[in-house]
Amino acid sequence: MPGNPNIHDKKELSKIARDLRLDILETTSKAGSGHPSSSFSSVEILTVLFFAGILRYRAEEPMWPERDRFIMSKGHAAPLLYAVLAAAGYFDHDEIFKLRQIDSPVQGHPIQYMMPGVEATTGSLGQGLSLGIGHILASRLNGFAYNVFVLMGDGECEAGQVWEAAMAAAHFKTDNLTALLDYNKYQETGPISREMALEPLVEKWKSFGWRVFETDGHDVEDLIDQLEKAVSFKGKPSIVIAHTIKGKGVSFVEKDFTFHGRALKGDQVKQARKELLSEGAAT
Amino acid sequence: MKPGERAGLKESKPLRDIFGEAIYNVATENEKVVVLDGDLGNSTKAETVRIHYPERFFNIGIAESNLACIGAGFAACGFIPFIVSFSSFLLCNAYDQIRLSIALSNVNAKVVGSHGGITLGKDGPTQMGIEDFALVGGMPTFVMLVPSDPVSMHWAVKAAADHIGPVFLRSSRVAMPYIYDEKTAFEIGRANMVREGDDLTIIGCGLMTSLALDAAAELAEGGIEARVVDMHTLRPMDHDAIVSAAKETGAIVTAEEHLLTGGMGSNISRIVAENAPVPMRFVGLADTYVESADPDDLLVKYHLTAADIVKASLEVLRAKGV
Numbered sequence: 205m206p207g208n209p210n211i212h213d214k215k216e217l218s219k220i221a222r223d224l225r226l227d228i229l230e231t232t233s234k235a236g237s238g239h240p241s242s243s244f245s246s247v248e249i250l251t252v253l254f255f256a257g258i259l260r261y262r263a264e265e266p267m268w269p270e271r272d273r274f275i276m277s278k279g280h281a282a283p284l285l286y287a288v289l290a291a292a293g294y295f296d297h298d299e300i301f302k303l304r305q306i307d308s309p310v311q312g313h314p315i316q317y318m319m320p321g322v323e324a325t326t327g328s329l330g331q332g333l334s335l336g337i338g339h340i341l342a343s344r345l346n347g348f349a350y351n352v353f354v355l356m357g358d359g360e361c362e363a364g365q366v367w368e369a370a371m372a373a374a375h376f377k378t379d380n381l382t383a384l385l386d387y388n389k390y391q392e393t394g395p396i397s398r399e400m401a402l403e404p405l406v407e408k409w410k411s412f413g414w415r416v417f418e419t420d421g422h423d424v425e426d427l428i429d430q431l432e433k434a435v436s437f438k439g440k441p442s443i444v445i446a447h448t449i450k451g452k453g454v455s456f457v458e459k460d461f462t463f464h465g466r467a468l469k470g471d472q473v474k475q476a477r478k479e480l481l482s483e484g485a486a487t
Numbered sequence: 488m489k490p491g492e493r494a495g496l497k498e499s500k501p502l503r504d505i506f507g508e509a510i511y512n513v514a515t516e517n518e519k520v521v522v523l524d525g526d527l528g529n530s531t532k533a534e535t536v537r538i539h540y541p542e543r544f545f546n547i548g549i550a551e552s553n554l555a556c557i558g559a560g561f562a563a564c565g566f567i568p569f570i571v572s573f574s575s576f577l578l579c580n581a582y583d584q585i586r587l588s589i590a591l592s593n594v595n596a597k598v599v600g601s602h603g604g605i606t607l608g609k610d611g612p613t614q615m616g617i618e619d620f621a622l623v624g625g626m627p628t629f630v631m632l633v634p635s636d637p638v639s640m641h642w643a644v645k646a647a648a649d650h651i652g653p654v655f656l657r658s659s660r661v662a663m664p665y666i667y668d669e670k671t672a673f674e675i676g677r678a679n680m681v682r683e684g685d686d687l688t689i690i691g692c693g694l695m696t697s698l699a700l701d702a703a704a705e706l707a708e709g710g711i712e713a714r715v716v717d718m719h720t721l722r723p724m725d726h727d728a729i730v731s732a733a734k735e736t737g738a739i740v741t742a743e744e745h746l747l748t749g750g751m752g753s754n755i756s757r758i759v760a761e762n763a764p765v766p767m768r769f770v771g772l773a774d775t776y777v778e779s780a781d782p783d784d785l786l787v788k789y790h791l792t793a794a795d796i797v798k799a800s801l802e803v804l805r806a807k808g809v
Binding site: 335 | 542543545547548550552553555556557558559560561562563564565566568583588591592593594
């Protein structure tokens with residue numbers, strides 16, 4: 205594992221998570237648009253993936269052929285992706301503030317290789333898991349033993365392609381594929397249970413031939429445990445279903461699902477900043 | 488009369504069989520070539536790779552969206568995936584996946600749409616690819632190749648493998664006669680003039696190029712010398728060949744086994760209108776779906792024959808003032 209951060213200290217990981225949330229807040233507010241609440245809910249998942257020694261990468265060599273792949277299938281969480289890649293050292297932190305600006309590679313939804321570390325073009329939901337299978341089948345011909353992680357949203361699981369991919373992953377026994385499901389229980393227009401029920405979700409994945417792990421998606425210690433188990437599990441592809449809170453970290457965003465595609469502005473930004481900073485101080 | 492018969496062209500096997508030979512050849516030459524199948528390898532003839540190189544052949548099943556993205560994943564890892572299925576199923580089921588994961592990502596993936604046009608015949612309009620040029624036209628990073636005979640098919644498959652970036656290649660179930668000899672030089676984006684003439688130009692692609700040669704043979708019997716251009720690359724389109732044809736012959740007929748809306752002819756007309764406006768006529772499918780029937784009967788009923796090209800040629804010559 206060449207020089208990846210391997211932090212297991214809860215306090216330290218929480219501080220990284222807090223800083224990522226601040227970045228998401230500031231970049232989306234500066235852009236005047238974006239998806240802060242969907243980004244907030246996935247923060248601990250990616251904090252653990254990138255900083256607790258799970259993902260093997262070389263920030264200074266983003267195309268290292270043997271790197272583990274991280275595919276952000278829920279492309280609307282791009283502000284989080286850029287923040288975490290900057291924190292991991294793929295590019296300068298100042299870059300992320302060009303989000304959604306003219307002549308900038310920091311696109312509203314990720315475009316493959318437009319920024320270092322961005323492995324896939326996403327934003328039309330449901331495609332990431334299939335891309336991940338392609339990377340794994342290719343690794344068998346290349347003789348590489350990398351792992352592939354794909355972060356999906358819960359609403360995304362309404363797309364048929366997700367289940368095409370679920371079936372194929374089990375068929376090809378891609379046990380080095382780990383799906384990460386941010387189960388925040390809301391899609392754009394409302395609660396998932398009201399708009400398009402997903403349950404029983406665990407049983408669905410199991411019946412498609414996957415090993416299912418569940419965790420509190422904001423508990424960094426349990427996330428580490430479940431991700432490590434998922435990575436080492438052999439014989440089947442794994443999914444970690446992370447139960448999360450949409451908008452996690454900012455009280456009034458947690459209570460209002462309509463922040464899905466909306467940036468915070470004015471006093472909301474100040475209030476959110478205050479909450480995030482005080483939360484960081486408390487831990 | 489068979490396509491190419493009046494022009495004296497030599498018959499060949501179904502074009503899909505030629506595709507099967509060509510994909511086997513490039514897989515033999517280049518170990519980075521992999522084939523991803525949508526459970527139609529026996530129809531598209533991509534199965535030649537399954538037989539000879541099973542480790543580089545993946546049947547993804549009847550799931551085109553998954554198929555397209557898995558192919559894009561291979562491309563991201565340095566392989567040259569040929570994603571092969573029926574043109575209609577691939578483009579219509581997986582358009583968004585091809586758009587994001589291949590076109591917008593600009594990866595080195597090849598999409599082969601087999602059973603293009605109406606000449607698959609009796610399986611009917613659900614299986615026919617009559618809108619593929621228009622759909623691929625909507626993805627700006629794609630090179631689009633439409634071979635018209637066995638020699639150009641062999642070239643096109645190799646050219647697709649050698650070109651770095653997204654390529655769409657149309658294959659067909661129908662047999663297309665030999666237009667070219669083995670030594671013919673091809674280049675992506677450079678149309679081949681397959682018959683000289685100064686009275687008008689007929690621009691064809693795919694099956695319609697040999698029918699254009701038949702039409703030219705018939706016109707020659709009446710003293711009309713038609714230039715025939717094979718537009719084997721629909722993007723990038725050969726701007727110079729089109730402008731020269733307009734300027735030197737003063738009248739253009741286009742012929743394609745595709746809808747007229749969004750097809751080859753409409754794109755040619757834009758180049759003509761901007762650079763050298765001359766009278767034009769268009770042979771292709773009007774705004775209609777066709778039906779299940781013998782391919783020859785369909786070509787007659789839907790006005791895709793050498794006789795239709797002759798008729799359009801005489802009309803365009805009248806408009807030219809001859």
